[in-house]
Amino acid sequence: MTRQVYDLCGANDVRFSPYCWRTRMALAHKQLDAEFLAWHFTEQEKLKFSGSRTVPVLVDGDEVISDSWRIANYLETTYTEGPSLFGGERGAELTRFTHAWADAILVPAVARCVIGDILERIELKDQAYFRASREERFGLSLEQMTERRPVYVQALDTALLPLRVCLRRQSWVAGEAPAYADYSIFGVFQWARVISPEDLLTTEDPVFEWREKMLDQFDGLGRRFAAAS
């Protein structure tokens, strides 16, 4: 039975969830195939079987796992013969803080920069849900946030400082080779790349170079998904 991932989908089949991108990269790292099923914000009924209201959801034989972090840990402990996602026994625990930073700091910082672009690139049926949920989350209208974009881009630049410092000292967040610490962060940049024509990084930033290398991983898996224009 083919492994399946429920994958957030916008208009024109754009696959733009930062969380689903983590799972896509983790599966590629483990050299595991999967079918990525297009799922839209308003298709709650299609996820009911999983007990989760959000994607990614991985269906692997009889196993149903949701949440990108839990999926990564499932893959790590189930497919022990593949390359390690965390590197070493305590690797998952040591990756936790980096993952928490990506979720708590990077996701909202990037969201503020690209949120207006998302609205334009999701299907009409999903737009009302998206607008209402995001305007509630951020306490501003999408149009107000788009107006403030220069301020948000500057704030993102500041927030990226620890990543920049880390990548000045080693090639990958995980060290000598990319691993889940990298995918956890890369998912957020790939989300921005496929959904927004705004480039959030300048070419002299070590984070830019690292993102380019991430796009080259697994025979250019990330790059095969077009950047928004």
Add this chain to the structure above:
Amino acid sequence: MTRQVYDLCGANDVRFSPYCWRTRMALAHKQLDAEFLAWHFTEQEKLKFSGSRTVPVLVDGDEVISDSWRIANYLETTYTEGPSLFGGERGAELTRFTHAWADAILVPAVARCVIGDILERIELKDQAYFRASREERFGLSLEQMTERRPVYVQALDTALLPLRVCLRRQSWVAGEAPAYADYSIFGVFQWARVISPEDLLTTEDPVFEWREKMLDQFDGLGRRFAAAS
């Protein structure tokens, strides 16, 4: 020959460098003794032998190592029989991002909150250097920063979010047991604790509970140094 650490010292022998605290905890973790030599901001000539202008500097037989991160890696690779500071082969690389966050985000966020208190707790001979260097770094007078403290305390609270998320999910930053990822962050809180009467954490914060547990480590090593009053 006794191992020695050059350790930043204020008035009344207060030992308040976040970086020196990392080294103190790392040595205790490795079960290694050391003599901590009081060093003051204006005693540059005493460090000349090391090639470093800042502490900690570790002298271990013929080895002279400066910079808290380099010292931790030196201890890890030199004293392989003691408990690991990083946990596993790739542990140091996986700890790098957490360490970079502590340096790039946490240190300046805490500094803004406690900077006025530091001036009052260092020796007279060091005050002119401290004022000039810090006012240049932050672009504000120490008095202006003290006035803005409520804003800085709020900003620190926000900056702590990834640490809070991490500690809601596992007991220590490094996972099931404390390791260098914890010491790297703890050093910054211990600095604040010994130099400022302001408590920066509320008791319901998971970071507060974690700091209490850190103070208990190694028979209460951190707690043996009095909190500022």
